[in-house]
Structure formats: structure tokens, C-alpha cells
Amino acid sequence: MTQHMTIESLNARSSRRQVLSRRQVMIGAAGLTFAVALGANRRAAGAALAGERGGKALSPWVSIATDGTITIMSPATEMGQGSMTSLPLIVAEELDADWSKVRVVPAPPIDAIYGNPGFQGMMYTAGSNAVTSYYRPLRVFGAQVRRVLMENAGKKLGVPLEELSTEPSAVVHVKSGRKLSYGEIAAFAEVPDKAPEVKPEALKKPSEFRLIGKDVPRVEVPGKVNGSARYSIDVQVPNMLYGAVLRAPVEGSVPDKIDDTKAKVIAGAVRIVRLPYGVGVLAETPWAAFEARQALTQSVTWSRTGTAWGFDSDKGMERFAADAKDLARGATEWSKVGDPRGEMPKASSVFEAEYRCDYAYHAQMEPLNAIASVSPSGDSVEIWAGTQSQSIACEAPAKVLGIARDKVKLHDMLMGGGFGRRGNRDVDFIIDAVLLSKEAGRPVKVMWTREDDVHSGRFRPISAHYLKAGFDPSGKLTAWHHRIAVDRVGPYMDPVRYQMSGGKDFIAMLGGEPRGYDVPHQLVEQLYRDTGVRTNPLRGISFTANKFATETFIDEIALKRGIDPVKFRLELLKNTPRASKVVERVAEMANWGKKRDGRGVGVAYIDYSGSQVAGIAEVSVDRANGQIRVHDFWCTIDCGVAVQPDNVVAQTESSIVYGLGMSLTERISVKNGAVEQSNFYDYRVPRMNEVPAMHIEVIATDNHPTGAGQMATPLIAPAISNAVMQLAGVRLRHTPFTPERVKVALG
Amino acid sequence: MAINFTVNGKAASTDAPPTTPLLWVIREDLKLTGTKFGCGTGLCGACMVHIDGRRAFSCQTQISEMAGKSVTTIEGLSADSSHPLQKAWLAEQVPQCGYCQSGQIMSAADLLKHNPKPTRDQIVEHMSANICRCGTYQRIVRAVERAAREA
Numbered sequence: 010m011t012q013h014m015t016i017e018s019l020n021a022r023s024s025r026r027q028v029l030s031r032r033q034v035m036i037g038a039a040g041l042t043f044a045v046a047l048g049a050n051r052r053a054a055g056a057a058l059a060g061e062r063g064g065k066a067l068s069p070w071v072s073i074a075t076d077g078t079i080t081i082m083s084p085a086t087e088m089g090q091g092s093m094t095s096l097p098l099i100v101a102e103e104l105d106a107d108w109s110k111v112r113v114v115p116a117p118p119i120d121a122i123y124g125n126p127g128f129q130g131m132m133y134t135a136g137s138n139a140v141t142s143y144y145r146p147l148r149v150f151g152a153q154v155r156r157v158l159m160e161n162a163g164k165k166l167g168v169p170l171e172e173l174s175t176e177p178s179a180v181v182h183v184k185s186g187r188k189l190s191y192g193e194i195a196a197f198a199e200v201p202d203k204a205p206e207v208k209p210e211a212l213k214k215p216s217e218f219r220l221i222g223k224d225v226p227r228v229e230v231p232g233k234v235n236g237s238a239r240y241s242i243d244v245q246v247p248n249m250l251y252g253a254v255l256r257a258p259v260e261g262s263v264p265d266k267i268d269d270t271k272a273k274v275i276a277g278a279v280r281i282v283r284l285p286y287g288v289g290v291l292a293e294t295p296w297a298a299f300e301a302r303q304a305l306t307q308s309v310t311w312s313r314t315g316t317a318w319g320f321d322s323d324k325g326m327e328r329f330a331a332d333a334k335d336l337a338r339g340a341t342e343w344s345k346v347g348d349p350r351g352e353m354p355k356a357s358s359v360f361e362a363e364y365r366c367d368y369a370y371h372a373q374m375e376p377l378n379a380i381a382s383v384s385p386s387g388d389s390v391e392i393w394a395g396t397q398s399q400s401i402a403c404e405a406p407a408k409v410l411g412i413a414r415d416k417v418k419l420h421d422m423l424m425g426g427g428f429g430r431r432g433n434r435d436v437d438f439i440i441d442a443v444l445l446s447k448e449a450g451r452p453v454k455v456m457w458t459r460e461d462d463v464h465s466g467r468f469r470p471i472s473a474h475y476l477k478a479g480f481d482p483s484g485k486l487t488a489w490h491h492r493i494a495v496d497r498v499g500p501y502m503d504p505v506r507y508q509m510s511g512g513k514d515f516i517a518m519l520g521g522e523p524r525g526y527d528v529p530h531q532l533v534e535q536l537y538r539d540t541g542v543r544t545n546p547l548r549g550i551s552f553t554a555n556k557f558a559t560e561t562f563i564d565e566i567a568l569k570r571g572i573d574p575v576k577f578r579l580e581l582l583k584n585t586p587r588a589s590k591v592v593e594r595v596a597e598m599a600n601w602g603k604k605r606d607g608r609g610v611g612v613a614y615i616d617y618s619g620s621q622v623a624g625i626a627e628v629s630v631d632r633a634n635g636q637i638r639v640h641d642f643w644c645t646i647d648c649g650v651a652v653q654p655d656n657v658v659a660q661t662e663s664s665i666v667y668g669l670g671m672s673l674t675e676r677i678s679v680k681n682g683a684v685e686q687s688n689f690y691d692y693r694v695p696r697m698n699e700v701p702a703m704h705i706e707v708i709a710t711d712n713h714p715t716g717a718g719q720m721a722t723p724l725i726a727p728a729i730s731n732a733v734m735q736l737a738g739v740r741l742r743h744t745p746f747t748p749e750r751v752k753v754a755l756g
Numbered sequence: 757m758a759i760n761f762t763v764n765g766k767a768a769s770t771d772a773p774p775t776t777p778l779l780w781v782i783r784e785d786l787k788l789t790g791t792k793f794g795c796g797t798g799l800c801g802a803c804m805v806h807i808d809g810r811r812a813f814s815c816q817t818q819i820s821e822m823a824g825k826s827v828t829t830i831e832g833l834s835a836d837s838s839h840p841l842q843k844a845w846l847a848e849q850v851p852q853c854g855y856c857q858s859g860q861i862m863s864a865a866d867l868l869k870h871n872p873k874p875t876r877d878q879i880v881e882h883m884s885a886n887i888c889r890c891g892t893y894q895r896i897v898r899a900v901e902r903a904a905r906e907a
Contacts, residue, residue, distance in 0.1 A: 245787065
């Protein structure tokens with residue numbers, strides 16, 4: 010018998026309510042966000058969770074087959090960051106599993122069980138916080154399953170629990186020399202009504218870890234060297250059509266007149282469909298879909314609705330900058346420490362500076378795409394997509410179709426890059442497929458061209474920064490004021506979370522304060538701007554812009570005061586030992602004080618959501634053509650417990666390269682509301698011949714793990730700007746540092 | 757008119773319109789989805805295959821040019837991931853999102869086939885035709901060097 014009950018997560022909101030069958034609610038879930046009593050049907054418990062798992066469900070997270078195969082659910086989606094390995098590895102550690110017997114499967118989209126505690130319980134992979142947020146609960150869940158196995162073994166062997174221990178995938182009774190493998194226990198195990206209590210002190214000490222910190226190969230990597238890894242773009246389903254969508258050049262516009270004469274005669278084109286926000290094409294082949302879409306480009310007129318009409322990003326930037334430094338312009342307080350409003354006027358001297366950052370594009374290698382199959386009656390849909398949020402990927406289509414969320418069957422696929430692009434609340438790329446499938450009455454695979462992906466990108470916002478520092482008579486930095494005029498992100502990309510967070514625009518504002526540094530009075534303010542341009546979280550989010558401003562400013566202050574930039578930072582960091590350590594160590598690695606011929610070095614330090622990172626760039630500048638070359642980049646990162654240390658290195662390499670592009674070449678400009686760039690020829694991302702030699706040291710500590718997926722990205726621009734200053738005596742204040750801008754600065 | 761060519765040693769035939777890029781025939785008709793669509797303009801290398809033994813952007817190759825030619829895709833590089841580059845890619849844990857890596861490996865295979873002991877500079881120059889947005893470049897260099905050493 011299946012009974013239903015409504016589960017409400019701790020963060021109770023009606024929209025988060027989900028109906029779970031009693032069988033879905035079992036041990037393990039209790040520690041996450043809710044607690045329920047369990048039914049009597051123990052042996053079948055959890056079987057309904059996911060079709061893919063085999064063996065006995067010992068928890069919603071773990072099943073064990075009699076052959077010893079252990080299936081562990083992966084609640085985070087995989088975009089190359091490695092969570093599909095590191096999260097199950099945390100469960101396996103406390104479960105004392107033999108990792109070679111572990112199979113990882115994507116968790117089904119059930120927020121109440123698998124939701125991310127760091128995102129109000131929704132299933133959302135972002136912010137480099139998967140390990141951070143899931144670390145404690147997953148350890149407990151793993152330990153609970155281990156305890157259940159031991160209790161069952163104790164009963165079978167007729168020995169008390171205290172005499173039992175485990176070795177990888179086996180319960181051992183040392184006294185008698187008897188041993189039961191996890192697979193053997195699974196054959197007879199009974200799962201208790203309530204998960205056994207596991208106290209924090211019963212968990213392993215870091216010194217006892219067998220898996221965490223030991224670098225296991227990532228589970229999905231073998232399929233990525235032979236072409237067998239499956240991304241949504243690779244999916245084909247029977248009777249499928251291909252779709253493409255021509256979107257409005259300006260956000261908020263809708264199609265007015267559609268002349269489909271040229272498009273519909275393309276061989277293979279099936280139908281041209283008016284969508285609420287664009288014009289869709291249905292075709293027999295992808296190439297026909299793209300050709301028909303191309304044939305529409307000059308044949309559709311658009312309503313002049315939408316805020317962005319007429320917007321020009323160069324002019325917009327000038328206005329942002331003027332407003333940021335005009336203290337009479339109203340601003341919203343973002344953060345405050347001490348009494349900055351009272352203390353700044355008392356400063357015996359002050360220093361001011363301004364910085365600017367342009368729009369930037371994600372450029373994930375897999376263009377956006379999805380496959381949807383809406384049932385003939387329209388009352389259910391099956392979706393294949395790469396998404397950073399299984400919750401949103403179910404909720405948004407359900408809303409569009411007017412059906413219940415559990416009528417959406419989602420296959421979350423590997424992502425060919427995410428970088429923040431695949432987590433927006435309206436999942437534009439999935440809705441395309443849903444609407445066209447509904448229209449066609451058949452499954453449809455919609456693919457965006459690279460040009461679509463750029464033109465209808467969702468960008469890191471433009472921002473202009475005004476900073477002011479106040480000093481006491483001894484020259485000590487006492488007051489800090491940072492005003493940020495920035496295109497809004499939260500209200501556009503995810504109005505639901507924006508509201509839940511009390512109207513704080515985190516994606517635009519985090520990192521504006523000089524966290525870690527001893528500055529007694531600080532004020533950070535937002536000048537909220539809405540240009541109408543599509544904006545989004547993008548790897549490094551606002552840290553990239555805000556730390557460019559703050560870390561360059563810190564350098565300017567050091568130079569003004571005649572203090573070495575590393576020494577100045579260490580003075581300000583003297584009360585934060587972990588921060589001091591990363592700065593000291595990176596300076597050693599780079600041989601900071603060394604005189605370099607024709608090259609300059611620059612340093613930056615960041616506390617990024619608790620992770621301590623520092624970097625030093627060594628650069629040269631070609632004065633004739635304005636090209637900056639970064640020859641070496643040294644980087645230290647302390648992210649607490651490093652679950653997969655080599656993957657932390659890989660993610661740091663990755664985030665350095667990403668930051669390099671945004672520092673030197675990557676720039677989206679908007680003219681009359683439309684994006685000017687189209688493809689990799691005018692949106693240039695780093696290639697192999699442009700990346701520096703990267704020297705990375707992970708300083709592992711026993712602290713709770715913090716993020717690793719994007720932490721170095723914001724180091725790059727300030728480190729380069731500071732290095733160019735040291736080398737050439739000019740200050741670069743506007744990212745990206747394009748050759749034209751460098752030449753202007755060099756004079 | 758049907759166009760006949762060879763893919764991974766097997767005969768293939770298509771009646772796709774002549775301007776259709778080889779990429780879409782490989783991916784959607786032959787269902788060899790290891791070759792990826794990235795930019796459609798020959799700028800990123802995600803679509804890299806070998807045609808008659810040299811690397812080529814399959815998104816820039818019209819099917820009409822393919823009559824009688826021989827294509828190798830990532831699926832045909834080895835039957836069991838045993839090509840020295842594939843082994844090196846695993847040993848160095850190169851892939852992150854992995855989407856570009858078929859193209860990277862096909863580019864590198866073309867390099868090693870014609871220059872079994874490339875210098876670091878030669879590797880960098882050759883491989884700069886391919887974009888990896890995850891920035892795995894440093895590991896790609898290490899993997900190509902390893903494959904050249906261990907092959």
C-alpha cells in the first residue's frame with residue numbers, strides 16, 4: 010500500500026511542498042530538512058526512488074545489491090566540476106564502502122530528500138557550494154547506513170554491536186575472525202523504522218579518511234575520452250523532430266509580423282511556429298532547422314517592448330560611473346561594519362579611485378539545447394536537459410504546461426559546461442523544446458546555434474565602482490566606502506530566490522567588502538540599475554568585478570603609502586591566519602621580491618565564501634600593440650578539507666583560465682538593446698597559446714570544506730592590473746584590458 | 757543522389773542535401789555523437805574528425821565533398837579507449853565538462869601521427885585550434901607529452 014503525505018522542508022514555503030509516497034521517505038532523509046515516521050513496509054522501502062538503482066535500498070541515498078554493488082545517489086548535476094564523484098565519495102567514506110564497487114546515479118528530482126541545504130532545499134548546483142552544503146549531511150547518511158549494516162550483521166552473527174567494526178565493504182567481528190560483506194548483509198538486512206542516531210563525534214576524524222583527500226578518478230571521465238559520455242544534445246528519441254528558435258534581438262520584444270515564405274520552403278522544414286518570445290522552426294533534420302531559422306532572420310518584425318530598446322552599453326557605462334562617484338545619488342546599503350558614515354568625514358586623508366567592468370558571456374562549449382516530449386493530451390512531459398537545477402527544470406515546464414510538477418519526468422544529463430548559464434528560473438532553453446513539442450505533438454530536440462547562444466546570452470552585468478579610503482593621522486586605513494552601480498541580476502534571473510532573500514542582489518554585490526582585511530569602518534552600497542539587458546550569474550559572479558575593484562584599490566593604497574603590496578596585505582590580514590598563510594605562501598612560490606627584466610608581478614587575495622585564495626601574475630606588455638601576456642600565474646587555495654585535492658587543482662587551473670579571458674579579451678557590448686558579438690571570432694576566449702604556466706598549491710586544512718569551482722577567477726584581473734602598474738607605471742581600470750585600452754593607458 | 761564514404765572503416769551512405777555539414781550526418785544519422793557541435797564556424801574544434809588521415813572541422817565540411825573519402829571519429833580512434841592519447845587523457849585526468857575533449861583528442865592524434873615526438877611549442881601551436889572553455893590546456897599538454905613518451 011502506498012500512502013501519501015505532504016512533506017514540508019524546514020524552509021517552509023507552499024511551493025516547496027511535495028507529495029512523497031511513504032515508501033520514498035526513509036532513513037537518511039531525517040538529517041536533511043525534515044523528519045517523518047516510517048511505515049512498516051521496510052523491505053520495499055525506497056524502491057520507488059529511481060528506476061536505475063539495483064539492490065536493496067538502505068536509505069534514499071544508498072542501495073546495496075547482493076553482489077556487493079553499492080549504488081549512491083548524486084544530488085548535484087555534473088558540468089565538469091566533479092561533484093558527481095565528490096558527493097558520493099563523502100557518503101562512501103562514512104559508509105566505509107569499497108569505492109571500486111560504487112556506482113553513481115543521478116538522484117531523482119525530489120527536493121525534500123535531495124535538495125541542497127545551501128539553496129533553501131532546492132536541487133541546485135551553483136555557487137561552488139555542493140561539497141560545502143552537503144558535506145555534513147552526507148557524512149551522517151553514510152554513517153547511518155554503515156550502522157544499519159553493522160546492526161544487521163550483529164544480529165546474524167549473534168554478537169553485540171560494540172564488537173563489530175568495518176573494513177571496506179565488510180563488517181568484521183575481529184574476536185571470532187568472522188566477516189560479512191555488505192552484499193551478503195544486503196541479502197537479509199532489515200531497515201529500521203527510524204535512522205539510527207549518529208553523533209558528530211562518531212564520524213571519522215580526517216586522519217582516518219580512506220577516500221576523502223586521496224584523489225579517486227572521477228567517475229564520469231572515462232566516457233569523456235571515447236565519445237560515449239552523453240549530453241542532452243546527444244539524445245535522440247523515436248519520432249523526434251528538430252527545432253530551432255529565432256529570438257528577439259532585444260529582450261522583452263515579441264514577434265510582430267512573421268513572413269515565413271523563405272523559411273518554409275527549405276527542404277526538411279516542417280512548420281514555422283509563433284512563440285510568445287520568438288519564432289520557432291520544426292524540421293526533419295538539424296541542418297534544415299538551422300537553415301529555416303536563418304531564412305527567418307530578415308523576415309520577422311518585433312514589437313518595441315522591453316526596457317533595453319535604445320540601450321547602449323558604452324553610454325550606459327558612462328552614466329553608471331558618473332552616478333557611482335556622485336555621492337548625492339541615492340544608493341542602497343549592502344553591508345556595513347563599524348561606523349563608516351561617522352568615521353570617513355573624520356579621516357585625516359582620503360584616497361579615491363574608479364573601476365569598470367563590461368558584460369561577459371558564459372561560452373559553455375555545448376550550445377544550449379533540450380529535448381522534450383509532451384504527451385498527446387498535454388498532461389505530462391519527459392525532458393532531457395543539462396541543467397544546474399533539477400528543481401527548476403521540473404517546475405518551469407510544469408508551470409508553462411499547467412501541470413503538476415511530478416508530471417515532469419526529467420533526465421538530467423551531463424552538461425557541456427554550465428558556469429551559471431543553466432540555472433535561471435525560466436530555463437529558456439528547456440521551454441523552447443516544451444512549447445515546440447506541444448505544438449508538434451511529437452518529441453522535439455531544440456538546439457541553439459552558437460550565434461543564438463551569444464545573442465541571447467545572459468551576461469555578467471556591467472558595473473562601475475567608486476572607492477574611497479580614509480586614513481587616520483598615522484596613515485592607517487580606517488574607513489572604506491565602495492559604491493557599485495551595477496545592472497541588476499537577481500530580480501531578472503531568479504525573482505523567486507531574489508524575493509526569498511529579502512531583495513538582496515547577491516549575484517551583483519557579493520565581494521564588495523574587503524573581507525579578511527582589518528578595516529574597522531566599512532560601507533558598501535548598491536546603485537541598483539535595470540538596463541533591461543539579460544543578466545545572470547557567471548562563474549566568479551560579482552566577485553570578479555568587485556574584487557577587481559577592491560584588490561586593485563588595495564594595491565593603489567599600498568603604492569601611495571610606499572609599502573610593498575604583499576607586505577601591506579599581510580599587515581591588514583594579521584588577524585586572519587588562514588588568509589596570511591595563502592598570501593605568504595604564494596609570495597614564496599612566485600619569488601615575489603625578485604627583480605624581473607621586462608616583466609612585472611602583481612598580487613591579489615580573496616576570501617571567496619570562506620575559501621582563502623591568493624594569486625600572483627607575472628606579465629609583460631607589448632607597447633607597440635598593447636597586448637598583455639601573462640607568463641606565469643602562481644596560486645594558493647585553502648578550501649578547508651579538500652575532498653578531491655587534484656580536482657581542486659584542476660578547478661583552480663580552470664578558474665584561472667576563465668578569469669584570464671574576462672581580464673583580457675572577453676567583452677559583450679550592447680547597441681540599441683542588441684548584443685553586438687556573435688561567435689568565437691568576436692568573443693575571444695583563451696586558447697592554449699594564451700594561457701600562462703599555472704603553479705597551484707592546495708593548502709589543505711581540517712576546516713569545513715568551502716568552494717573550489719571558481720575561486721581563482723576573480724584574482725586574475727587585479728593581479729594583472731597590479732602587475733602592469735609595477736611594470737609600466739600605468740593603471741588599468743576597465744576590464745577587459747583590451748589592446749586598445751592598454752595603448753590608451755600607456756599614452 | 758547518395759554519397760558513399762567510409763566512417764571508422766565501415767561503408768556509409770547518405771542522401772542528405774549536398775550542403776549539409778558532415779557533422780550532422782555523423783551525429784544524427786550515423787548516431788556517432790562523440791563528435792560535437794560547438795560553433796558551426798570552424799573556430800572551436802569540438803567537431804574535429806580525421807578525413808583521409810588529417811584533422812578536419814566536420815562542421816565546415818559539406819557532405820558533397822565526402823564521396824569516396826574516409827572519416828575517423830573519436831569512436832573509431834580505438835575500440836576500447838586504448839589509444840595512447842586516451843590512456844594519457846585518463847592518467848592526467850584531463851576532462852572537466854568533457855564536451856570539447858573528443859575534438860582535442862582527435863587534434864592531438866593528428867599531431868602525433870605526423871610528428872610522434874613534438875616539442876612543447878609544437879603541441880601548443882597545433883592544439884590552439886581547439887577551444888576548451890574549462891581551461892584544461894595545461895593538462896592537455898601534459899597528456900600529449902605523456903602519450904608521445906609512452907606510445
